[in-house]
Amino acid sequence: MTTIDAKSRFEAKLLRPAQPGNDTSWAFVVLPRDASEQLPRRGRTTVEGTINGHPFQATLEPDGQRSHWLQVGSALLEAAGAAVGDIVTLELAPVKKEPEPDIPTDFQEALAATPEAREVWNNTTTIARVDWIHWITSAKQLKTRAKRIGDACEMLAAGKKQVCCFDPSGYYSKAFRAPEVDDF
Incomplete structure (x- = not known):
């Protein structure tokens, strides 16, 4: 793995999810594999970055293909001046310290x-x-x-500090994937 200071810059198309749930205003980006390889892990990873120069922090989700995907909400789309179908410029770097997760x-x-x-x-x-x-x-x-x-x-x-039998990347279990794309 690379160092925590690795920063990736790439362009990607904003995609519309085929099944957006109750909120139809979000989009997503699948990271190129080389950008994902700069991250410290294949599972959920929090990054700081910019989209079209607008700063954000978000947690990337594993796509099950040894890469990640990023959900881009309506507020971030608006701030970045972007819409579904646009090619955007992203810069991403892993956060120095992963934030504590919300416990359900x-x-x-x-x-x-x-x-x-x-x-x-x-x-x-x-x-x-x-x-x-x-x-x-x-x-x-x-x-x-x-x-x-x-x-x-x-x-x-029983003292077990890590969950066993869980592939956080979804690659081996095929448990995770990016949303299906709506052919808009």
Whole structure:
């Protein structure tokens, strides 16, 4: 891996997601593989950067193809003077220190109910906590999510500081991918 000071500059097309959910105002960019290779990890990674010269900080998601994708919300699109279909210039660099992840409420409650797990959780690295949360929130069904929360508490209570059997890049498990593109 490269150093934390690596900065990538590239141009990319703003794409419209085929299934944007309730918010139809966002776009996304898939990073070129060489830009992604400059990042410290294949899983979720927080970057600082600019889009058309406008600064932002965001967490890149793994695309399952050994690269990442970036969701660009409506406020950032407007600030950058960009729209879906435009070619934009991006500069990205990993943050010096990964920010603490938000802990989902259901997982917070489970940790609170399991003091041994909470103690180990508090002594893990930020990156490990990002991976635990990513593993839990990537479950497609509520039943699977609930099982993962229970399993996480058991593993943490047993002293395990990192989630096992989880590919944070999605490459081997094909668990993650960039959104499908709407052919606008």
